[in-house]
Amino acid sequence: MGTPACRKLGGVNIQELREQALEANLALPQHGLVVFTWGNASAYDPATDLLAIKPSGVDYKNLTLESLVVLEVSSGRIVEGSLKPSSDTPTHLVLAREFGVGGIVHTHSRYAAAWAQAGLDLPCYGTTQADYFVGTIPCTRSLNPEEIEAGYEHHTGLVIVEEFRRRQLDPADIPAVLLRNHASFVWGNSPHEAVHNAVVLEEVAQMALYSRLLNPSLSEIPRALLDKHYTRKHGPHAYYGQDKDSQQL
Ligand SMILES: [Zn+2]
Numbered sequence: 227m228g229t230p231a232c233r234k235l236g237g238v239n240i241q242e243l244r245e246q247a248l249e250a251n252l253a254l255p256q257h258g259l260v261v262f263t264w265g266n267a268s269a270y271d272p273a274t275d276l277l278a279i280k281p282s283g284v285d286y287k288n289l290t291l292e293s294l295v296v297l298e299v300s301s302g303r304i305v306e307g308s309l310k311p312s313s314d315t316p317t318h319l320v321l322a323r324e325f326g327v328g329g330i331v332h333t334h335s336r337y338a339a340a341w342a343q344a345g346l347d348l349p350c351y352g353t354t355q356a357d358y359f360v361g362t363i364p365c366t367r368s369l370n371p372e373e374i375e376a377g378y379e380h381h382t383g384l385v386i387v388e389e390f391r392r393r394q395l396d397p398a399d400i401p402a403v404l405l406r407n408h409a410s411f412v413w414g415n416s417p418h419e420a421v422h423n424a425v426v427l428e429e430v431a432q433m434a435l436y437s438r439l440l441n442p443s444l445s446e447i448p449r450a451l452l453d454k455h456y457t458r459k460h461g462p463h464a465y466y467g468q469d470k471d472s473q474q475l
Pocket residue numbers: 332333334408409
């Protein structure tokens with residue numbers, strides 16, 4: 227196309243970054259994760275330190291590649307795009323910088339938001355959650371008035387990072403968090419994976435709620451079963467799915 231969007235910086239093409247971010251944002255309403263414009267997704271390339279994110283307040287049906295905003299994560303400077311980026315951008319920047327993840331999703335999907343509003347961690351009760359998360363999905367502390375007053379969205383990111391450090395959690399093993407009184411942030415190696423994990427989070431949040439309703443004194447999944455399910459999909463001993471060589475069909 228010969229547009230500036232085609233230029234390459236480092237390993238990634240800005241056009242590709244925007245395409246990944248657009249696809250992820252469009253997937254949010256398709257999966258029933260958002261109402262109105264209550265959600266946003268970003269694509270991050272650590273090699274170039276660039277992040278593409280949804281513009282603020284724009285309906286998903288009106289999103290175009292050019293409407294996405296591209297920022298440099300270290301400085302927060304807008305590199306390309308004429309619209310204002312999502313108001314949640316400072317949170318995305320902190321998570322991209324601190325966790326180095328390739329895709330980030332924020333939605334108010336209702337079952338995950340219910341746990342966040344209740345101020346509760348989401349315990350792992352079954353193998354669906356264990357396939358994606360090594361145990362409990364943490365709920366953060368509340369932000370204090372000073373953190374809310376100035377730099378609210380930036381502090382939101384810092385509170386998430388603080389919670390993972392305090393609990394010594396690896397964001398690669400627990401790719402989601404519940405923001406107290408708010409909703410969820412979810413991430414992955416790519417925007418596509420982040421959306422996938424956001425769908426899983428919503429499913430397991432619903433399952434956990436009903437499990438607790440059916441049996442208020444239920445126990446978390448046994449550790450051996452949790453480890454079995456997580457490690458058969460992740461890490462050096464993963465064996466779930468097809469080998470790469472046989473994924474042609
Ligand atoms: Zn929100």
